[in-house]
Structure formats: structure tokens, C-alpha cells
Amino acid sequence: MHNLEGRLRRVAVLALALLLSSLTASAETMAEKSLKDIVERQHDIFAKAQKEGDNLDEAWLRGELEGVLKSYDILIQKNPEFALAYGGYGMLLGKVGMKKEAVIMLLKANKLDPTLSEVKNQIAVHLAEDGKPVDALPWVTAAIELEPKKALYHFHLGELLAAGHADFLRTGQFDEAKLDQDMLDAFRHASELTPGDFPIAYRYAKAYYELSKPRWEEALPLWEKLEQTAANDTQRQLVRLQRINVLMKLGRKEEARPLLDTITSVDLATEKQTLLDELAKPGDK
Numbered sequence: 001m002h003n004l005e006g007r008l009r010r011v012a013v014l015a016l017a018l019l020l021s022s023l024t025a026s027a028e029t030m031a032e033k034s035l036k037d038i039v040e041r042q043h044d045i046f047a048k049a050q051k052e053g054d055n056l057d058e059a060w061l062r063g064e065l066e067g068v069l070k071s072y073d074i075l076i077q078k079n080p081e082f083a084l085a086y087g088g089y090g091m092l093l094g095k096v097g098m099k100k101e102a103v104i105m106l107l108k109a110n111k112l113d114p115t116l117s118e119v120k121n122q123i124a125v126h127l128a129e130d131g132k133p134v135d136a137l138p139w140v141t142a143a144i145e146l147e148p149k150k151a152l153y154h155f156h157l158g159e160l161l162a163a164g165h166a167d168f169l170r171t172g173q174f175d176e177a178k179l180d181q182d183m184l185d186a187f188r189h190a191s192e193l194t195p196g197d198f199p200i201a202y203r204y205a206k207a208y209y210e211l212s213k214p215r216w217e218e219a220l221p222l223w224e225k226l227e228q229t230a231a232n233d234t235q236r237q238l239v240r241l242q243r244i245n246v247l248m249k250l251g252r253k254e255e256a257r258p259l260l261d262t263i264t265s266v267d268l269a270t271e272k273q274t275l276l277d278e279l280a281k282p283g284d285k
Contacts, residue, residue, distance in 0.1 A: 031079040035088055038075065042068045042092060065096060083113035091122060099126050117146035121153050124160070133164025134171055151193035155200060158186035162210050176212040183207060198235055201226050205242065216249045237265045244275055253279060 028036075045064045049056050072089040079085060090105030103126050109119045124139035140160060143153045161168065161183040168174045174182070187204035194200050205226060208219035223243040230236040240259060247256040257279060263272045 031075065031082050031085065034071075034075050035082075035085055038068060038071045039088055041071075046095075065092075068092065081112060083109045083116060083119075085109075086112065087116055087119045087122075090119070094122065094126060099130065102126060115146060117143040117150065117153070120146070121150075121156060125156060128156075128160050128163070133160050133167050134173075136160055137164075137168075149193060151190045151197070151200065154186045154190040154193065155203070158183050158190060158203070158207065161186060162207065165210075180211045183210070196229070198226075198231065202239070214249070216246050220246045220250070234265060234267070237263050237268055241268060241271050241275070248275065248278060 042065075045061070045068065049061050069089075069092065072085065072092065075085045076082065076089065086105045086109035090102045090109060092102075093099075093105060094102035103123060106119050106123045106126070109116060110123065113119075120139045121143040124136040124143065127133075127136035127139065137160060140153060140157050143150070144157065147153060161179060165179060168179055169176065184204075184207055187200075187207045191197070191201050191204040201222075205219055205222040208215045208222070220243065223239055223246060227236055227239040227243060230239055241263060244256045244259050244263075247253070247259070256275070260272060260275060260279070
């Protein structure tokens, strides 16, 4: 998936929270309490590591994580049928780069309790990152069926269909029209479920570029709306660049020229120059 690994790292704590939400509201068992304690400990470790930044003591982090992994081992040894323990263990293993081991634990969790949507979603993520989008598809689809209002699952489905476009066409499971529409629908659902989430709305609008035949006319109003709702000037200029690009694709360069003058962010200078070069090509004046 495009940039999916980075996004997975950012939502790792969310994934664990979603998993732990499966715990019953009744009195906790000792196993459930132990799992919550482990998750809280690893949350504190990663929070401290992030705070330390470049000053992070790698040896300290390695030692702390080894301790957490050992705690998961002990918990599972004492509770070999506790699906959530395998799920939490698998998510941590994935976060520290032990993906094969992570999938083994997640598959065990799924076997013990097939109703854990976040476990299915994480299996899909690992398969996709391993270059197996076709294998990943039924897992993320199953996660959505269990929790249809989880925006993250729809987002992952959109990324999966976009990145695995050629693979899905080769299987004959999709034709181009269905693949395009399913990808758009996935990003649209994610955006509708998270109103005000700028990155997801931005990704949805860009998806119109990735269709077999880009739909510039349909993308334009999405950028216009997003520019109006952007939270700050940096976001507005970023969106305006996309709007300018679409206007140029539509041949509306006289509208694009004055808008380019409003792009003043130093961080966007390269993108701005690219569009200026396009406008300056012979015959485009």
C-alpha cells in the first residue's frame, strides 16, 4: 500500500485500543488485567521514545521492549486460549519489524476469535506490505464487514486496491471499471466517516488521479471544498496547488496562472516551479 507502513506506525496505539475494546465490560479476569497492564507499559515506552527523539537511548528501548515481549510470552503460556493476548503480541511484533512472527500470532488470535476486526485488518496490512495484495483483500474486507464504521479499514482497502491495481486485474476478480469504483468508494467511505480529517480527505481527492482514466472534472470540486475547510494556510496552499494542477489538466490555464501567484510557502516552492514550467511551455502562453 502507498505509504501504508508509515500510517500503520502512526496508528499502532489506536490499533491496540481497538483490540482491547473487545474486552468485556464485566469484571476483568486476571488475564485481561495483565494484558491491559502490558499494553499500558508499551504505550508509555513508545511515548517516552518519541519524546526523546534524537536523544533516545537505543539500548534502553531495546531492553524495555524485550521485557514487554517476555511479558507477552508469559501471559500466553498461562492463558493459551486468550485470543487478545496473541493479537496484542502480534501488533507489537509488527511494530518492531518482526513481521513474519507478527502474522503467526495474529493468525492464532484470529483462529481463537474470528470476531476481532483489528486482528484481520492487521493481517491484511502485513500481507500488503509483503507484496501480496490479492491475499490481503479478503482480510480487510472481513474487517470491514465486522466493523463497517471504522474509517481506517476503508482507508486501508482504498490503499490496497490502488497499490495492487495490476495484481487485481490479472486475477480477473475485477475489471477496470469495478476496480476504479471500489477504490473510490473505499476512500469516500473513509472520508465520510471522519469529517474534518484532512489527510484522508486529501487522499480521497487524489484518488481521482489514479483511475484508469483520471476524472479531473470530478476531482476539482473536491479540492475546492477542501480548500475552504482547510485548518490553516499551509494546508490551503497545499490544496490550492492540487486545484491548480487540475485546472491545467482541464486546459483552464488562464484560471491557473493567478492562483499560482498565491502560493508563497517555501516548502511548496519545488511543486510551484514545476507548474510554472508547465505554463511556460511553448504554445501555453
